[in-house]
Amino acid sequence: MEIPYTSKPRPDTGVYNAKIGIWLFLASEVMLFGGLFSAYVLLRVGAAPGEWPHGWLNVGLGTLNTLILALSAITTLLAWVACKVGQFGKFKFFHACTLALALTFLCVKMYEYHDKWIHYEIKLVDGKFADGHFEGAVYVDKAANKELEEHSFRGMAFSEVSGGVTNNYELVSVTLEGRIVADEKDLMDLRAQKHIEHGKVTIERSQIKHMENYGPWHNTFLAIYFTLTGLHALHILGGSIVIGYLWGPGRKMWKKDPERFTNRIEVSGLFWHFVDLVWIFLFPVLYLM
Amino acid sequence: MEKLVQQFPPHREDDAHHGHGGHGHHEPGFWEKYIFSTDHKTIGIQYGLTALMFMLFGFGLMILMRWQIAHPGVPVPFIGPLLEKVLGSVAAHGAISPELYNSFGAMHGTIMVFLGIVPLAFAAFGNYVVPLMIGAPDMTFPRVNMASYQAYFVGGLIMLVSFFIPGGAAQAGWTSYSPLATTIPTNGQLFWIIGMVFLISSSLLGAVNFIATIIQLRAPGMTWMRLPFFVWAQFVTAFILLLAFPPLEAAAVMQLMDNVAHTSFFLPTGLAVGGQLANVSGGGSPLLWQHLFWFLGHPEVYVLILPAMGIVCEILANNTRKPIWGYKSLVYAALAVGFLSFIVWAHHMYLTGMGTKISTFFQATTMIISIPSVIILTCFFISLWGGSIRFTTPMLFALAFLPMFGIGGLTGLPLGFNVSDVHLHDTYYIIAHFHYVVAPGTIFALFAGVYYWYPKMTGRMMNEFWGRVHFWGSFVFMNIVFMPMFAQGMAGMLRRMADGGANYSAAVNSKAGAEVVGGLSNNMMSLHTGILWGAMCLGIAQIPFIINVFWSIKHGEKAKGDNPWDATTLEWQTPTPPPHGNFDHAPQVYRGPYEYSVPGHATDFTPQNEPEGGATPKPISTAH
Numbered sequence: 001m002e003i004p005y006t007s008k009p010r011p012d013t014g015v016y017n018a019k020i021g022i023w024l025f026l027a028s029e030v031m032l033f034g035g036l037f038s039a040y041v042l043l044r045v046g047a048a049p050g051e052w053p054h055g056w057l058n059v060g061l062g063t064l065n066t067l068i069l070a071l072s073a074i075t076t077l078l079a080w081v082a083c084k085v086g087q088f089g090k091f092k093f094f095h096a097c098t099l100a101l102a103l104t105f106l107c108v109k110m111y112e113y114h115d116k117w118i119h120y121e122i123k124l125v126d127g128k129f130a131d132g133h134f135e136g137a138v139y140v141d142k143a144a145n146k147e148l149e150e151h152s153f154r155g156m157a158f159s160e161v162s163g164g165v166t167n168n169y170e171l172v173s174v175t176l177e178g179r180i181v182a183d184e185k186d187l188m189d190l191r192a193q194k195h196i197e198h199g200k201v202t203i204e205r206s207q208i209k210h211m212e213n214y215g216p217w218h219n220t221f222l223a224i225y226f227t228l229t230g231l232h233a234l235h236i237l238g239g240s241i242v243i244g245y246l247w248g249p250g251r252k253m254w255k256k257d258p259e260r261f262t263n264r265i266e267v268s269g270l271f272w273h274f275v276d277l278v279w280i281f282l283f284p285v286l287y288l289m
Numbered sequence: 290m291e292k293l294v295q296q297f298p299p300h301r302e303d304d305a306h307h308g309h310g311g312h313g314h315h316e317p318g319f320w321e322k323y324i325f326s327t328d329h330k331t332i333g334i335q336y337g338l339t340a341l342m343f344m345l346f347g348f349g350l351m352i353l354m355r356w357q358i359a360h361p362g363v364p365v366p367f368i369g370p371l372l373e374k375v376l377g378s379v380a381a382h383g384a385i386s387p388e389l390y391n392s393f394g395a396m397h398g399t400i401m402v403f404l405g406i407v408p409l410a411f412a413a414f415g416n417y418v419v420p421l422m423i424g425a426p427d428m429t430f431p432r433v434n435m436a437s438y439q440a441y442f443v444g445g446l447i448m449l450v451s452f453f454i455p456g457g458a459a460q461a462g463w464t465s466y467s468p469l470a471t472t473i474p475t476n477g478q479l480f481w482i483i484g485m486v487f488l489i490s491s492s493l494l495g496a497v498n499f500i501a502t503i504i505q506l507r508a509p510g511m512t513w514m515r516l517p518f519f520v521w522a523q524f525v526t527a528f529i530l531l532l533a534f535p536p537l538e539a540a541a542v543m544q545l546m547d548n549v550a551h552t553s554f555f556l557p558t559g560l561a562v563g564g565q566l567a568n569v570s571g572g573g574s575p576l577l578w579q580h581l582f583w584f585l586g587h588p589e590v591y592v593l594i595l596p597a598m599g600i601v602c603e604i605l606a607n608n609t610r611k612p613i614w615g616y617k618s619l620v621y622a623a624l625a626v627g628f629l630s631f632i633v634w635a636h637h638m639y640l641t642g643m644g645t646k647i648s649t650f651f652q653a654t655t656m657i658i659s660i661p662s663v664i665i666l667t668c669f670f671i672s673l674w675g676g677s678i679r680f681t682t683p684m685l686f687a688l689a690f691l692p693m694f695g696i697g698g699l700t701g702l703p704l705g706f707n708v709s710d711v712h713l714h715d716t717y718y719i720i721a722h723f724h725y726v727v728a729p730g731t732i733f734a735l736f737a738g739v740y741y742w743y744p745k746m747t748g749r750m751m752n753e754f755w756g757r758v759h760f761w762g763s764f765v766f767m768n769i770v771f772m773p774m775f776a777q778g779m780a781g782m783l784r785r786m787a788d789g790g791a792n793y794s795a796a797v798n799s800k801a802g803a804e805v806v807g808g809l810s811n812n813m814m815s816l817h818t819g820i821l822w823g824a825m826c827l828g829i830a831q832i833p834f835i836i837n838v839f840w841s842i843k844h845g846e847k848a849k850g851d852n853p854w855d856a857t858t859l860e861w862q863t864p865t866p867p868p869h870g871n872f873d874h875a876p877q878v879y880r881g882p883y884e885y886s887v888p889g890h891a892t893d894f895t896p897q898n899e900p901e902g903g904a905t906p907k908p909i910s911t912a913h
């Protein structure tokens with residue numbers, strides 16, 4: 001006996017197998033992201049007054065990515081409709097659009113991550129804080145005994161403990177494109193600070209108490225930001241692989257069993273809509289609130 | 290009518306030649322048939338054997354811990370040198386160091402729950418039995434099913450490997466509380482989390498598959514209220530897994546980030562490790578981990594118990610030869626338990642200082658959830674009334690389940706009230722409570738299931754005499770092991786102490802010249818020895834079972850036909866063992882699952898696929 005209802009719906013439940021499968025899977029995904037969102041709420045509510053960052057993310061880029069995903073939701077839908085009415089050419093076009101949009105989304109996201117990666121906060125010996133994007137650093141190569149300038153930082157953090165020596169390179173000074181503030185709290189809420197004065201600041205090693213980039217270890221906001229968006233980006237990546245497969249090698253099924261192929265497009269489309277929906281929650285929660 | 294019955298399953302002779310449903314399949318080779326099989330029956334057996342091995346291993350860890358508790362610091366006889374050889378300095382001179390004790394404790398819990406009971410109760414029995422019971426050819430997504438087993442297997446391997454890495458396996462308990470879990474200097478915690486991610490993924494794949502199968506692949510006529518209770522239990526269990534596990538997965542991801550990316554999700558500001566301020570950003574919340582963990586953790590205990598109840602129900606009906614009393618109440622109670630299990634989790638956290646209002650809420654829900662649990666147990670007890678009970682081995686285990694689960698459940702109530710829990714929290718009382726539910730409870734039901742379905746899987750019966758020896762040995766020694774723990778716990782003995790409380794004992798305290806106030810009395814301490822012996826005997830009592838399982842494959846008494854227990858449900862109406870595809874065409878179902886001793890019927894059981902008013906069918910098996 002073969003497994004029934006693989007492409008035709010079962011009369012009394014009204015769905016075919018894969019559709020119920022994807023709905024159940026999405027239910028578990030809701031709980032997964034639900035868990036992370038509730039972590040976000042708890043961390044934010046529990047943060048000491050004035051210590052939760054605001055306005056750290058680029059709303060313009062966030063909006064752009066929101067539009068990209070919204071558009072990709074439409075192209076996914078159109079691709080499915082094209083299959084339904086048997087226009088395979090249109091399907092190929094719309095599906096390619098979805099794929100391109102997905103990859104664009106990931107590129108924008110990578111750019112945003114990079115921007116945080118090269119953003120440093122330096123706690124100075126005098127109690128002030130230097131904050132800005134990394135421009136360059138001067139090192140002494142102890143083996144060759146000469147000074148050299150580099151445009152990337154060796155290691156992601158610097159602390160008094162390590163003394164600024166990594167693999168025979170001794171730090172001399174760091175240059176940031178940014179500013180110096182008196183209180184760390186001034187760095188927290190950027191919404192109110194419309195025009196931030198900034199320029200090149202160079203800091204001698206002896207002035208540095210602790211230096212750290214805006215990675216997930218920097219504070220709990222960045223931790224949850226990287227975790228949520230990272231997990232979401234993994235979903236985009238996974239979805240892109242499935243979409244790419246169905247657009248490429250997987251399309252052979254269209255000839256043999258168009259109904260089943262259309263179902264596959266529908267099911268993968270449902271997943272894609274879910275991933276879009278997660279972003280619709282992520283965007284305001286992380287970028288705007 | 291006669292003809293209709295005979296038609297199912299047709300082509301018996303053909304089957305005997307081809308070995309499967311008579312389709313044009315090619316003969317699968319060894320790898321395809323036993324290792325990378327997509328057949329739900331093979332996967333079920335794979336799950337079953339692997340889970341039993343893990344349970345044996347987890348049991349071994351427990352024996353070592355009990356030795357250490359009864360004789361702190363004394364080298365383990367016989368096995369000690371071996372331990373030192375494989376594990377190194379943590380087992381110096383063959384004695385168990387506190388670190389090793391913690392590893393064993395954490396891994397015993399993890400292995401028993403996530404690698405033993407859940408895979409056996411849910412995945413193994415569920416896989417083998419559910420599709421047969423609902424008249425389906427297989428699970429809806431056979432390849433997903435295989436992937437689920439493989440993820441489980443890999444997860445298990447990762448857990449095992451972690452014993453041999455420097456620093457050893459996880460030590461922060463099966464609950465892996467942060468910040469402890471992040472600050473313990475071993476990569477074992479990391480292995481634990483990654484292993485858990487595999488196990489969780491495996492469970493999720495399984496859960497999707499079970500639900501989809503039960504919704505989509507029920508045979509014609511198999512309406513919801515004709516499903517055997519076992520299927521209902523698995524259905525609810527699958528939903529619990531589907532919805533409760535992802536938050537733990539989220540938590541695992543965050544703890545993973547804490548470990549490898551040095552985030553501070555669960556690390557508070559001002560955290561000190563070994564007297565030093567930890568180099569972390571802080572701002573995290575240890576309570577967050579506990580909430581997310583127990584949001585899974587409590588539903589998980591119903592994952593452990595519901596399939597067991599399902600098994601017990603089938604066996605009770607079959608061996609009392611009468612319908613289950615209150616089938617509908619059972620179904621609704623199971624659904625209620627499933628739903629309520631999501632809103633009681635914080636009863637594990639009364640002592641965390643989360644606030645009295647929250648405690649009161651969870652105290653109320655905890656009392657409410659005991660109602661459906663009691664309904665289920667009551668239905669089972671009433672079902673026994675007036676039955677002509679056959680005391681077969683599976684029935685003995687199923688019967689013993691009832692009072693054992695009863696003890697476990699009732700002792701949960703004092704834990705549910707936060708006043709009494711203040712005294713009992715983190716003591717041996719808790720250990721006794723949940724072991725009564727899981728060990729003589731669930732595990733007995735699982736044994737019952739093995740004895741009951743064995744003839745379907747192999748065509749042979751397990752030996753009854755050794756089955757009885759196994760039962761009485763297990764029953765007596767289980768109680769010798771766990772009953773004293775209630776007393777120890779109430780006397781104040783804490784759990785998770787590497788020396789079994791020796792440092793707090795009256796003897797040690799008075800020797801040190803201290804006034805003995807509240808120290809553990811010598812009587813309480815001496816119970817450890819009895820428990821150790823009980824545990825060893827419990828282990829010995831499992832030997833007949835292990836031999837029985839393997840010996841009976843070839844040498845057991847041949848089962849009388851396909852339906853040796855004269856059962857009504859569909860899995861007994863197929864050939865033995867069922868061929869690939871299970872049925873030649875979907876069986877038609879005409880009646881509910883427990884039509885035993887129907888007045889006027891020629892036999893005392895009426896199979897679900899026997900037509901209404903049909904001539905009495907001979908048991909369908911005739912081929913042997």
Ligand code: HEM
Nearest residue numbers: 590593594636637659662698701702704705714715723726
């Ligand atoms: C039916 C009524 C039940 C009630 C009212 C109940 C109540 C409780 C409470 C309040 C605790 C926490 C005690 C503490 O840590 O201070 C607890 C622990 C526990 N219960 Fe139950 N329980 C019940 C049934 C069950 C069942 C059916 C199972 C498993 C099949 C179970 C398994 C456990 C486990 C594993 C723990 C300990 C977890 C740990 O801390 O490691 N319980 N129970």
Ligand SMILES: [Cu+2]
Nearest residue numbers: 587634636637
């Ligand atoms: Cu609980």
